[in-house]
Amino acid sequence: MKLTATELGWSTRRHSILNSVSLEVEPGKVLGLVGPNGSGKSTLLRLLSGILKPTSGHVFLKNRPLAELSRREVAQRIAFVEQQADTSERITVRDAVELGRTPWLSLRHPWGDADDALVAQALKDVGMDHFADRQWATLSGGERQRTHIARALVQKPGLLLLDEPTNHLDVHHQLSILALVSKLTVTTVVAIHDLNQAMDCDSVGVLDQGNLVAIGPPEEVLSVERLRDTFGVGVTHLTDPHDGRRIMRFHS
Numbered sequence: 619m620k621l622t623a624t625e626l627g628w629s630t631r632r633h634s635i636l637n638s639v640s641l642e643v644e645p646g647k648v649l650g651l652v653g654p655n656g657s658g659k660s661t662l663l664r665l666l667s668g669i670l671k672p673t674s675g676h677v678f679l680k681n682r683p684l685a686e687l688s689r690r691e692v693a694q695r696i697a698f699v700e701q702q703a704d705t706s707e708r709i710t711v712r713d714a715v716e717l718g719r720t721p722w723l724s725l726r727h728p729w730g731d732a733d734d735a736l737v738a739q740a741l742k743d744v745g746m747d748h749f750a751d752r753q754w755a756t757l758s759g760g761e762r763q764r765t766h767i768a769r770a771l772v773q774k775p776g777l778l779l780l781d782e783p784t785n786h787l788d789v790h791h792q793l794s795i796l797a798l799v800s801k802l803t804v805t806t807v808v809a810i811h812d813l814n815q816a817m818d819c820d821s822v823g824v825l826d827q828g829n830l831v832a833i834g835p836p837e838e839v840l841s842v843e844r845l846r847d848t849f850g851v852g853v854t855h856l857t858d859p860h861d862g863r864r865i866m867r868f869h870s
């Protein structure tokens with residue numbers, strides 16, 4: 619599902635938080651959003667999700683204005699895993715993931731075997747199948763994060779929005795979640811702090827004080843100059859002898 623944002627802005631009464639952001643993500647591609655703390659990544663994701671209404675500009679899904687879609691249509695098309703996402707306490711992991719199917723259920727389309735199969739597959743994909751009957755309240759931060767991602771997967775969205783999906787995860791689960799996301803055929807926008815992880819996205823957008831200062835192929839966008847100007851760090855590019863890929867090492 620193609621995603622387009624045109625001159626998107628959001629302000630509080632006193633401050634402009636996001637200024638005239640325009641971008642396009644082709645169907646099935648992954649856009650990584652990077653930028654210093656407070657640069658506007660979460661705000662942009664919230665605008666793209668429809669949770670936050672823009673003070674200027676528009677979001678289009680498949681060329682249809684997001685503002686014109688019904689709540690149900692938005693819920694069927696967009697899955698959003700927020701940074702501090704929480705779920706009410708007295709439910710199991712499986713219950714939490716099943717909630718992702720809600721936008722697709724109706725009297726004419728009640729819960730069925732296909733829904734069970736989707737839930738089982740998503741639990742397996744995020745490595746939570748052996749925890750399916752555990753109470754939500756007993757989960758660690760990383761386990762909650764993986765459960766939220768499973769819920770987003772069963773939603774079968776056209777657009778997947780992820781706000782720092784790997785921040786609670788150990789290195790094994792970071793790699794498996796990122797590999798899973800890159801295998802999906804869903805259009806994805808992911809806010810990410812690890813710039814080496816951002817190199818694996820199809821394109822990268824850099825936010826700096828609410829402005830989208832660069833967008834394009836990761837190796838072009840994450841240049842020595844950009845890292846200096848936006849993040850205030852120096853970088854040495856190294857080649858991993860294991861697979862020949864470029865990695866960045868940062869210095870102040």
Ligand SMILES: Nc1ncnc2c1ncn2[C@@H]1O[C@H](COP(=O)(O)OP(=O)(O)OP(=O)(O)O)[C@@H](O)[C@H]1O
Pocket residue numbers: 630635653654655656657658659660661662
């Ligand atoms: N409701 C609000 N009222 C006032 N200021 C806000 C509001 N929401 C966000 N901000 C401010 O807008 C700026 C951008 O916040 P945002 O959470 O989008 O940044 P971010 O790039 O996701 O940051 P981080 O990397 O720390 O998660 C911050 O300075 C934040 O304090």
